[in-house]
């Protein structure tokens with residue numbers, strides 16, 4: 001044992017002597033060359049190669065560094081007892097990262113890789129407009145030389161993709177609007193302003209026919225996972241949904257549920273705030289992938305007629321403003337502009353985008369906007385059906401399918417709801433007022449359904465009477481001549 005220690009001490013002594021000799025005899029440049037040659041020599045015989053990913057690349061933040069950090073933070077095999085916790089901007093979740101010298105072993109397509117994290121003091125401060133952090137942080141990736149191509153070809157892309165997915169999952173949704181005129185950003189003027197989107201609507205809380213709901217969910221999933229399909233078929237990776245139905249049937253709630261389900265941001269496009277087609281294009285170019293672009297009440301935002309009439313381009317503008325004035329104001333969003341936006345070449349900048357148009361009056365929409373390929377799915381948001389009512393009863397009063405209500409009450413509700421034309425919003429209003437008293441809530445609902453049913457019955461009778469009167473009059477004027485009434489009206 002004593003001999004071993006003596007030998008070790010002599011080796012270290014020789015090494016120290018050699019180092020001090022090098023330091024005293026050779027200038028720094030020569031020492032650096034020597035060091036490099038020595039490293040190259042070692043690397044030549046090593047089975048591994050190493051890649052360094054620094055936090056700051058020059059003066060710019062290295063996206064890959066952030067992605068690796070996020071990706072590794074989900075790894076269960078982090079063997080460190082001092083981890084740093086981080087909360088990303090707009091995120092409600094915590095992520096942890098590696099401390100100095102922590103190591104993680106990962107496995108990609110049966111290729112083992114080792115990540116190590118280093119935190120060093122930055123030697124000299126580069127002169128830049130942006131002060132650099134004091135610490136230099138680096139990830140080192142160690143891979144066997146024979147596996148280099150697999151790692152370079154796809155592993156790093158895989159990490160970027162996973163990190164983006166995680167970021168989206170952890171991050172709160174954002175809702176963007178163009179009505180505020182935009183915000184200034186280091187990259188220039190951004191025409192969208194955003195706030196965190198915390199709408200609680202989900203497909204579970206949405207009251208609608210379960211079959212229809214399942215169909216929509218299926219379609220959304222198919223879209224989100226359909227990258228290879230869209231690539232194979234040469235189609236742009238986008239999908240259009242038209243939501244139509246009376247006010248209060250859940251069109252906005254459906255959009256929120258879609259965004260929450262897919263984890264997409266929402267761009268709420270206010271067409272009345274856009275002056276012309278080129279402004280529309282600019283807005284579109286500033287939207288990100290994995291987003292839902294919404295135009296609510298499309299029939300109120302733009303005149304949807306005379307699409308091809310160049311002379312009448314100005315007619316396709318915002319209602320309420322006289323046409324003659326529109327040309328002067330340069331205020332010309334046309335339907336063709338809108339179609340280009342959702343369907344033309346411009347629709348393909350970015351990918352994985354959903355367009356949702358909503359309207360209360362589907363009959364007013366130009367067929368050009370409805371044709372398949374533009375609006376792939378037309379979703380009718382109808383008055384509250386019995387199956388939708390059961391969902392609302394469950395959400396608001398905690399009633400489950402069977403057992404919570406007497407079968408006669410259920411039967412009565414089923415009969416009444418079909419004849420009442422009541423929206424889910426109105427049902428929700430009645431239920432929310434009486435959440436502490438279930439019995440009162442149901443009674444009030446039944447009363448309201450009865451009143452509405454009666455009103456519809458009466459208005460139908462009135463319609464029939466009007467028909468009779470009109471028929472009577474027709475018979476009187478059967479010869480087709482116009483007759484004047486007592487007031488002189490024809």
Ligand SMILES: Nc1ncnc2c1ncn2[C@@H]1O[C@H](COP(=O)(O)OP(=O)(O)OP(=O)(O)O)[C@@H](O)[C@H]1O
Nearest residue numbers: 205206207246247248249250251252253424425428
């Ligand atoms: N199908 C539904 N399921 C659950 N809740 C609903 C539904 N429809 C309406 N509601 C309730 O009514 C409120 C208003 O509905 P929402 O704004 O989604 O309707 P809308 O069809 O978009 O109306 P509008 O055409 O006036 O914008 C929602 O906040 C929600 O509480």
